[in-house]
Amino acid sequence: VATIKDVARRAGVSLGTVSHVLSGSVPVSAVLRERVERAMRELDYHLNQNARNLKLRRTNTLGMVISDITNPFFPLVVRGAEDAASESGYLLTIIDTDDSLERERAVVSVLRTHRMDGVLVVVAPQSGVAVHLRNTLRAGTPVVCLDRVPAGLAIDSVVVDNLKGALMCTRHLVAMGHRRIGFLGGSPGLQTARDRLLGWRTALAESGIEPDPGLLREGDFRLDSGYRLAKDLCLSRQAPTALFAANGMMGLGALKALQELGLRCPEDVALAVFDDVPSADVFRPHLTVVSQPAYQIGRRGAELLIQRLCGQIRSRKPVAIVLEPELIVRESTAGRKP
C-alpha cells in the first residue's frame, strides 16, 4: 500500500510537502500540488488514519452503544446519529449489548481502546453506579446518554418526556371510557420505565380511578415479557378493557397474546403502545401509539456530543435535552367499553 513517502518520491517533492497538500494548512504552489495530486491518483493512495490518529490524538470516530439494532426502535436512532456524525466528518461505530451490563462495560472499554472521540450510550437497565461511564468521562471522552439516564451520574442526555407521553396516552384511554386499564411496564430499574408507570398512575388518579395493583405488571421491555404479561392480565379475574404497553416490543407481544386468546382489538381489548411501531399505519389494527422522535434522539445526541468535542459547550454541568412525545390515535383504541 502506498504511503505518503511513495507519493513524495513519485511527485519528486519532499514528504512534508505532500502532508501540506493533504492537510491544506500550509499553502503549496499550484504546480507542486498538481504533481502531488497526480501521484496520489496514480498510486491509488489512501491516507493512513491510524498514523494520523496517533499523531493527532483524535480519531474522528464516534462510538454508539445500543441494546439491539434488531429492536425496531433503534434503526432510526442510529440513522439520526449517523447523519449528524457524517455531516461533521465523523464515522460511527455501533455495538449491541443486548442490555447486558457486562457487555456494556466490555464494549465501552473497547471503544476507549480505539480512542473514539466520543460515545453515545443507551445504558443497560441494571446500569447501577456506571463507573465505566464515569471513568470514560474522567479520561476526557465525552459521553451522551440516549433515551435512558443511569441513576446517580451527572451526564449529558437526550430523552423523551416519558411522564408526559404516558399521561397523554392514559388520559386518552380514560376519555374513551375505559376504567380498567392494564399497564405493561418496562424494567423498573430504568427511570424511563418508572416515568411511564408514573404517568399511568397519575392519569388514573386524576380521573378518580384507584390504580388497581392487579392491573400492573412489570416486564423488561422485550417482546416476550409483553406477551406473557398481557396474557396473564387478560386471563386474570378482573380483566382489563384496555392495555397500555410501556414500549413497542412489549406492545407487539401484547398484540400477539390478544390474538392467541381470540380477543379482538379494539372491540374486546383496546391497546395503546409507547413507541412508534414500524408500519403501524399499514397493518391492522392500526395502533394508537405514543410516538417518540427516534431519529431526533439520535441526531440531537450526536450533535450534542460533537459540540462537546469541539469545546463549544463551556458549561461543566450536564446538558439535558428533553424531546416531546406525540400521541397518535388510531383504531386500536377506537372502540369504547362500558
Next chain:
Amino acid sequence: VATIKDVARRAGVSLGTVSHVLSGSVPVSAVLRERVERAMRELDYHLNQNARNLKLRRTNTLGMVISDITNPFFPLVVRGAEDAASESGYLLTIIDTDDSLERERAVVSVLRTHRMDGVLVVVAPQSGVAVHLRNTLRAGTPVVCLDRVPAGLAIDSVVVDNLKGALMCTRHLVAMGHRRIGFLGGSPGLQTARDRLLGWRTALAESGIEPDPGLLREGDFRLDSGYRLAKDLCLSRQAPTALFAANGMMGLGALKALQELGLRCPEDVALAVFDDVPSADVFRPHLTVVSQPAYQIGRRGAELLIQRLCGQIRSRKPVAIVLEPELIVRESTAGRKP
C-alpha cells in the same frame, strides 16, 4: 491518558515487559505480571489501538456498507455480521449510502483510509464497473458482497436464490387459482431484481399463462415505488387478482395502496412479498412472504470475510454462497379468485 510507558514506570518494569503481558506472546514471571496488571488497573489504562494498528498493519475492524439501516431488511443482516465479527474479535463499522453510488465510492474510500481489514458491501443499484471495489481488492483488502452482486466483477458473495424464491411464490399464487398476477419489480439494474422477475415470468410460463406485460411494473425497492406501482396496477383496465412485491418495502407500499383504494386483502387482491416483513405474523393481514435468511446473510458474509483475512481460503476464485429462501404461506394469499 495513560500510556504503556506510564504503566511501566508505575510497575517498575521496562516498557517491553508491559507489552509482553499485554500480548501474552512472551512469558512473564507471575510477580511482575501482577505488578503490571495492578498498575494498569490503578491508571485505568487502555491500550491505544491506533498505535498498535500502525505497527501491526491490522485494525481488527471490518467495514459494512449498506443502503439504509432504516430498511427493516438490514438490521438482521447487520446483527448477523456483528455477531460473527465480535466472536472473532473484530469491530464492525456500518455506513449507509441510501443506494447512492457516489456515496458508496466515498464511503469505501473512507473505510480504506481507516485501514479496515475487510469490507462487506451491499452494492448500490447502479454500481456499474465497480472500480472502487476492484481497487480495494487490489490493495489487498478483501471484499464480500451481500445480497446483491455487481455485474462483471469476480468477487466473494453471499446471496439468496432469488430465482427459486420467486418461482415458489408465483407457483403458490397460481395454485391458489390466480391467473392475473401483478409483479412489482425492483431496480432493473440489480441481478437480484432481475432474478425475481425471471422467477415470476418462468412460473407463469410453466403454467401456460402468458405473462401480460401490463401486469409488470418496475420500481426501485423503496416503499414509495411499491405504493405508486400497486395503485397504478390496481387501477388499470385489467386489474390483477394478486400482487407479488419484489421486496419488503415495496410490499408495505402495496399494502398501503390497497388500503387507500378500499381493496381488501386477500378477498379483493391477494398479496405476497419477497422478504420477511417485521411482525408479519402479529398484524393483519398476516402476510405470505418469501423469507430470506437475513441474519445468515450477514453472518455468513462476515465469516467468509474473516476466513479470507486469515488466509484460510486458498482459492483465488471468488466464493459464492447461495442461501435458500423459504415460502411462508399466511392469510394474505388465502382467498381464491376465479
Next chain:
DNA sequence: GTGAAAGCGCTAACAC
C-alpha cells in the same frame, strides 16, 4: 514555499 527531523504509543527483534 519547501525540506529535515522529532515524536505520537506500540510491537518485535535482539541483546543481556
Next chain:
DNA sequence: GTGTTAGCGCTTTCAC
C-alpha cells in the same frame, strides 16, 4: 525472563 531499540505513517515545528 527482562530491557533496549528501531521503526509503523503521519504531522508539525523550525530552519532554509
